[in-house]
Amino acid sequence: MPRLVFIGLAAGLACAAVMLDAQQSPPDTILTNGKIITVDAQFSIVQAVAIRGDRIVAVGTSDDIAALAGAGTRRIDLQGRSVVPGLIDNHAHFQEEGAYWMLELRLDGVDSRTRALELIRAKAEASEPGAWVFNLGGWSPDQFVEDKSPFTRDELDQYAPDNPVYLVFSRSDAYINSKAIDAVGLDAMDEPWIVRDADGRPTGLIRAAGAGAVRRAADFLDAPNGERANLPPEVIRASSLAMLRDLNRAGLTTSGGACQFEDLYRDFQREGLASMRFFCFRTEPGGGRGAGAGALAQQLAAIPALRYHDGDEWQDHTNWGEGFSGGGADDLYSATQLPVTQEAWDQWGDFARVVAGAGIQALIHTQTEEAIDGRIQQLERVEREVSIRPLRWALMHMEGVTEPQIERLRDLNVFIAVHPREIVTGGLLHRVHGDKAFAMPPLREIQDSGIQWGLGTDAFEVNQYRPFQTLYWAVTGKMVGGTVVNTHPVTREEALIAHTRSNAYLFFRENDLGSIQSGRLADLVVLDRDYLTVPADAIKDIRPVMTMVGGRVVFDAETESAGTAP
Secondary structure, three states, X not given: OOOOEXXXXXXXXXXXXXXXXXXXXXOOEEEEOOEEEOOOOOOEXXXXXXXXXXXXXXXXXXXXXXXOOOOOOEEEEOOOOEEEEOEEEOOOOHHHHHOOOOOOOOOOOOOOHHHHHHHHHHHHHOOOOOOOEEEOOOOOHHHOOOOOOOOOHHHHHHHOOOOOEEEEOOOOOEEEOHXXXXXXXXXXXXXXXXXXXXXXXXXXXXXXXXXXXXXXHHOXXXXXXXXXXXXXXXXXXXXXXXXXXXXXXOOEEEEEEOXXXXXXXXXXXXXXXXXXXXXXEOOOOOOOOOOOHHHHHHHHHHHHHOOOOOOOOOEEEEEEEEOOOOOOOOOOOOOOOOOOOHHHHHHHHHHHHHHHHOOOOEEEEEOOXXXXXXXXXXXXXXXXXXXXXXXXXXXXXXXXXXXXXXXXHHHOOOEEEEOOOHHHHHHHHHHHHHHHHHHOOOHHHHHHHOOOEEEOOOOOOOOOOOHHHHHHHHHHOEOOOOOEOOXXXXXXXXXXXXXXXXXXXXXXXXXXXXXXXXXXXXXXXXXXXXXXXXXXXXXXXXXXXEEEEOOEEEEEHHHHHOOOOO
């Protein structure tokens, strides 16, 4: 466990912490009388922080920081509240989701089935008759405390009688009502994934194999997974701003992942509306499934010309993601994997060698033990020719990783980006994998190995997005609803490092983000209770009362409750 260092007991240390160039102007903002959890290398705790422009200029005691203030300095009295660095999700699909954030019904963190049904009713009542009420993932019935049963057709009819309903839980089963069944012509279909009752009537349960087919037939949202939504620009803009507001309300300030709407987010930056930092994939298209050998060769030839780190602190291209051509054996929802030919694995390794040879960092979608093993074998082969060690490559998701694999990945300096699907689908993983799922992933062993690792979500179709729910899982091993699904938790200090400083390292931004230190960008979150001392089961209930990004307040619970913007 990191050692907690309480600065302020020694005057000499306090003075050293707050030294400023005498020629510089006073700070624009100071926050005093708090418990500031810096997440620096010593996991120091200080009382106050000073900000000038978009950077932190000093940390230390309340008295010393207050002495730096000038006539125009904004003073924020924390009144004993704790503060953490802005939380970083190392991989999510926020820009993609933002396009339809206001259209989709979300069930993130909802642990009551009754509450979920009421949300369905409310969404239907707020929609025009005949409009789809839909959800694309990030939840499961297993998260409901009082009743974990799947939703039924008749039940959804009761709560949304005038609207077709489509709800899918995290790339698995979908639930639809009678209006949806009529809309897609399900009665006339003869597919094994349609669950029927004894009379042959569709129950509204669609097995995972058919969830995508039903969504495509419904055509309620022209936004294939991973692609841009085809919606009016004004809808995308308003919805994206609403999502950013909710992410800031949750304490999120930075994310990695795909950036489908870079131009829109640049507009937000120019207009002073930017409130999240995005470190984006840059990938050469053209060698995917169905592409011929010529297309793959063209893709490989184009990779060395790709450019990275050509943006700024708000939006930058930092890595390749999420996959390479070849490989396989990566179905987390199956207890057994289809065999993969050596030719397919060699193709994956050849692709990796080209990316590594171009000096490009890669973040690769990887879930099962078999897929991890196949990738490690290829990376060890690549390492003998082109070193990936300085490139900070990462394997993402990583539910199936084992202790021997962790050691091999550490030797390659590969980062483990944990995206705990267990938070919402822990019940399903236990049904598929049995007791093995209690270590999917073995978080304690990852931490103890010394490997670099961080927390993300892969929200929104796969997982919920709220960081304190993720931290709760990491510390308690419990999914939404309180069921223990993982028995290899870490300490709350280790979990917080994984959601801040470690992820900054992944993006080559460890000197800008992830900790509250002089010289770092002023991204921080004021909390309604102390993350380090609340009961572990209460971590999920922590709420930010203020979020700052680059020294600017982007969420303030007090002004929001008063009906004014921060």
